[in-house]
Amino acid sequence: MPLTGPRNTQELNAARRFRFTVAASVRIFPGALAMLNASGLLTPGAVATGQTAAGRALTDSNDGPVTVERGVFKWKNSASADAITAADWGKQVFIVDDETVAKTNGSSTRSAAGICRGVDADGVWVET
Known part of the structure; x- marks a missing residue:
């Protein structure tokens, strides 16, 4: 049934943080853009x-599983001709490395x- 008035929609804040096993022989630093490989293991952005x-x-892979x-x-922002601009708001952007994205x-x-x-002079705001 559709709403007929305001709804107090609950939110689970913990759903923003997840813990992952890290792929072998990689280092993930706190603050890095991280991604999951086909096996579901965490790797640094690349x-x-x-x-x-x-x-x-949020944590260092040297300390075990990483919280993301x-x-x-x-x-x-990519420094190449592939830089993201304000016109790209709402569009998908792509991983270059563990701190850089491209158009x-x-x-x-x-x-x-x-x-x-959003795009600022010093970077791109990306929703993951």
Whole structure:
């Protein structure tokens, strides 16, 4: 039945933080853009296809499984001709590395980082 008045829609804040096992032989630093590989293991952001953006790492992989937070975070903008502009608000952007995003998928070589939510002089706000 559709609403006929206001609704107090509950939110589970803990749903923004997740803990993942880290892939072998990789290092993820706190603050890094992290992604999940095809096996569901966490890796630092990098040019790769078939990966899923996990969010911002909150802990260091040297300490064991990594806690990742989803939300809207500022990443570096690609310095190339693939830079994101204000006209890209609401569009999907793509992972270049563990701190950088770009406008395109790099000829199908990059995985999606999330949705552009703003561009500042020092970076791009991305919702993961």
